Amino acid sequence: MKFAKIAQKLALWTGSPSTFLGAIILILLWGFSGPIFGFNDTWQLVINTSTTIITFLMVFLIQNTQNRDTDILHLKVDELLRVTKEAQNAMLGLEALDLKELEALRKHYRSLGEGQTISIDGTVVQEKGKQDLNKC
Structure with a gap:
């Protein structure tokens, strides 16, 4: 300490x-x-x-x-x-996951957000075709 x-x-x-x-x-x-x-x-x-x-x-x-x-x-x-x-x-327990599990989870969350644009206030403004989030 x-x-x-x-x-x-x-x-x-x-x-x-x-x-x-x-x-x-x-x-x-x-x-x-x-x-x-x-x-x-x-x-x-x-x-x-x-x-x-x-x-x-x-x-x-x-x-x-x-x-x-x-x-x-x-x-x-x-x-x-x-x-x-x-x-x-x-x-809350993500620290216990290994790299492969974290990558799978990251892909899952990317797929949830694909095709959506969010305004500053957090509302979905429009849905687009799929976009590549790796370019962000």
Whole structure:
């Protein structure tokens, strides 16, 4: 649980404009220090190593944040499905399906919507001939 709190705070901090500005300033300082160090290999190694380490750590931070956001989104959609009378409650367990089952379900829902155009208010405006939803 501590990792989740730390990761969330780090994600907020690293995504802030002030952190971005700080990174730009550090890169400029590094660039301006080039003539002082004669643009040698060690000078280049500092920025290469630093950016590699930061990138490596950020991958895990971003993945953690994305997993958390996905879980939250799933819970919200599950709640909407649960309280909607017309919804199929079987949709609440889609995470347990394998890729073939998900693709079959996706094809089923595509076929339900084929040939219909929906207005902004959600009403069916007109029915057309079959259209290829893969082009959407």
